[in-house]
Amino acid sequence: MNFSGKYQLQSQENFEPFMKAMGLPEDLIQKGKDIKGVSEIVHDGKHVKLTITYGTKVLHNEFTLGEEFELETMTGEKVKAVVNMEGDxxxxxxxxxxxxxxxxxxxxxxxxxxxxxxxxxxISKRI
Structure with a gap:
């Protein structure tokens, strides 16, 4: 299955407790809780480009499925990660x-x- 497309956030559960646990400052949590972010995915074979826009904050991550890469987290930290497909x-x-x-x-x-x-x-829907 191909994930390519633009998706807008429709609803979310446990945003504030999760962001606190991830170490995001309270002011950013309050600013971000009502933003209907947009995710744009370009999925070409095993290559994936992901751009997430939350108001003025934009996260870019690009990776090849099954290979280690440097991921930028929502806190701006860079970590090593591997994304794998499970099923289709x-x-x-x-x-x-x-x-x-x-x-x-x-x-x-x-x-x-x-x-x-x-x-x-x-939960995000294609736009």
């Missing part, structure tokens, strides 16, 4: 005690991130 419609990665699962169902992307016992869920 899931991209999975783990870094620094956090697991991220991105699942494509039709025109909906569900991204579930877990750190400790906090599960943050984002």
């Amino acid at each position: 419609n899931k991209m999975v990665t783990s870094f620094k005690g956090m697991k991220s699962v991105t699942e494509l169902n039709g025109d909906t992307i569900i991204n579930t991130m877990t750190v400790g016992d906090i599960v943050y869920k984002r």
Whole structure:
């Protein structure tokens, strides 16, 4: 399944507790909690380019599935990570005690991130 497209955040669960656990400052959490971010994905074979825009903050990550790369996190930190496909419609990665699962169902992307016992869920629709 190809993930290419633009997706806008529709809803999210546990944003504030998750961002606190990730070390984001309170002022940025309050600013970011109501932003309907846009994710743009270019998925070409095993190569993926991901651009996430939250207001004025833009994150760019580019990787080849199954290969280690340097990932920029939401806190701006750079970490080594590997993204793998699970089945046809899931991209999975783990870094620094956090697991991220991105699942494509039709025109909906569900991204579930877990750190400790906090599960943050984002649901985005293709625009």
